[in-house]
């Protein structure tokens with residue numbers, strides 16, 4: 099094929115670009131950092147490499163021209179208003195999202211949404227094909243782009259294709275509900291390597307291949323004949339867990355800066371210097387267990403186990419998918435509960451609950467983490483939950499305590515957290531009280547162990563491990579080589595150098 103623009107050896111494709119275009123009332127536009135854990139993690143990986151990132155610019159309309167930011171080539175994909183409704187809000191977030199998160203709310207199935215999902219995936223595949231150099235490595239991300247691997251392989255059989263799922267992969271019984279289950283699996287199997295957060299997710303995928311599609315699986319690989327191909331041309335794809343992480347060193351350094359330390363003290367002071375400040379930070383999503391958490395908190399206030407001004411909770415609810423009904427309903431419920439709790443239990447000048455429905459720049463989030471004595475991470479189901487890992491990375495003082503749901507992917511690594519089952523309100527209450535009352539040396543011991551885990555398994559290591567697995571798939575990679583260690587050190591150096599640039603990108607930037 100003829101390639102017109104610049105091409106790259108490493109191409110990332112994700113639903114969103116790391117920055118999104120926000121159009122104001124006058125029709126003018128600014129770029130601001132996109133929401134979500136995927137962007138936070140990948141941005142720090144990509145800043146050290148000269149690659150391209152293909153994604154939606156976050157606003158309806160034709161794709162803006164490709165542009166560069168901090169050495170990265172950003173290649174926008176346009177989505178019309180109808181495509182946003184049908185591909186993003188509809189099929190991605192009202193069909194797949196509930197199925198992949200234990201059907202916490204019912205999934206909706208519409209054939210029109212599926213058709214649009216296919217059309218948009220095809221557009222992403224084409225855009226990737228345009229920017230991928232011969233033999234390039236292409237890293238596709240998440241549930242919004244599950245058809246891209248096979249679509250891309252058809253146009254560009256020369257490239258190596260990996261896919262990573264940031265969210266859980268459902269058990270076969272739930273996946274089976276999808277009318278388009280076969281096409282989705284066949285879409286993914288165009289990849290050479292499929293990465294998942296937990297071993298259980300990879301196993302769910304392999305079970306789907308075996309039970310629903312009758313394919314042969316062996317260990318962590320699946321072997322099959324691609325549809326329409328000669329029956330003797332088999333392919334083998336590897337599916338395995340490589341849990342994502344955060345930029346530990348970047349966060350640790352930022353949390354040690356005098357400005358952030360001072361801001362953390364200021365936050366506590368502005369809340370009346372409570373003895374215990376609890377914090378929740380979540381996208382306002384029904385998977386995050388915010389309702390369950392507030393119920394436990396309300397009951398603790400009711401039982402007089404805690405009370406303001408000594409104890410208070412700050413809940414940051416990051417706006418998310420606001421045009422989807424389930425999210426609108428959740429917001430109404432959460433905000434009703436916040437009003438009830440504050441009406442009942444606040445004292446003059448000391449609210450029982452501080453509720454903030456805003457986005458915050460990275461430095462402010464880090465200051466909040468440093469200010470909080472307890473972080474509550476209580477999702478009903480979560481692929482990983484990077485907030486938990488970010489909190490731990492920021493606590494260089496070994497202060498703070500992490501209350502963590504056993505249904506977050508992070509639980510599989512962060513065993514020294516205070517663990518709870520978010521469905522068990524009594525259990526959540528007890529776990530919160532344990533975290534609040536644990537002796538200081540126990541809290542420090544736990545935090546030290548948590549930090550060691552995240553420091554040793556940071557986002558750079560995740561990216562290196564993923565790319566090694568992709569390079570050697572379907573065979574498992576050998577033990578890390580000296581070359582990969584060098585690569586890792588190089589990326590770390592580049593990352594440190596780019597720290598300031600990354601901070602800048604987290605603030606609003608004018609065009």
Ligand code: F6P
Pocket residue numbers: 113114133134135136137240264265418419481
């Ligand atoms: O990880 C799940 C995910 O969809 C990511 O792709 C993204 O980081 C986050 O949730 C935010 O969701 P959205 O892009 O729908 O705002």
